[in-house]
Amino acid sequence: MELGVIDLVGGGGAMVAVNDSTRTLRRTRSIQLDHVWRALETGAWVTAGFRSATPWLSSITGESPSASSVTLRLAERIQQMPQVKATFADGVLAESALRQLTDLWSFDIAGEFARDERMLLGWALKFASGDLTMLLATWLLHNDPDAADKTAQEQFESRELHLSSLLDSMGRLDALLDPEGFNLVRAAIRHLS
Structure with a gap:
């Protein structure tokens, strides 16, 4: 099959x-x-x-x-990512794996990503999400040792929060938080509940 x-x-x-x-x-x-x-x-x-x-x-x-x-x-x-794009278009690659690969890519490592795209795609097709996360983190560490610092800054800069009023007087909260912000919000919600 x-x-x-x-x-x-x-x-x-x-x-x-x-x-x-x-x-x-x-x-x-x-x-x-x-x-x-x-x-x-x-x-x-x-x-x-x-x-x-x-x-x-x-x-x-x-x-x-x-x-x-x-x-x-x-x-x-x-x-x-031409190979990743084609594999996703064929319906073979899971969107969760696609997200992990697109999260990995940056202009700073575009050359290294292009060089290793076939291997990275192979990992995304073969390994479960948790294992893929470890493999990609290891790959990134070897190809961009300063990535941890940049990633923290990128996470901080990509934060967003949207609070919307709904017609029935309810409210909707959508947010993308960096790790520190997430921990603060989670602690505040736990305290209030």
């Missing part, structure tokens, strides 16, 4: 259906990322009157600002 799917259900019908639909979702997501990238290149969000691409995409998709921010990041960074 394709992708090493094991026939655990007599005839494998349910396993094949889940595998096929998962691959279809990934292919569709790949198409969406391509459309988002083209819109970013043309500045569609500017001509639509938005100050940044995140609220523009959020208004179009109905997704939260944090989910829209992830989509924008994937759409931008996947352009630098």
Whole structure:
């Protein structure tokens, strides 16, 4: 069977259906990322009157600002990874692995990433998320020893928080926090609850 799917259900019908639909979702997501990238290149969000691409995409998709921010990041960074992009477009690569690879990529290590893209992609296809995280962290340590300091700064700079009032007087909170901010907010919520 394709992708090493094991026939655990007599005839494998349910396993094949889940595998096929998962691959279809990934292919569709790949198409969406391509459309988002083209819109970013043309500045569609500017001509639509938005100050940044995140609220523009959020208004179009109905997704939260944090989910829209992830989509924008994937759409931008996947352009630098031709093999990863093609594998995701084929529906083979999980989006969680795609996120790990796009989080790893930066301009500072673009050459090293390009050199090792096939190997990194192989790891993403072979290893579970936790193992992949360790492998990518080790790879990054060897290829960019100053990454830990830069990563902390990038995390700090990419923080965002959105508080929205809903029609029924409820409220919605979407946030992307650096580790220190996350720990502070978690402690405050625990204290209040």
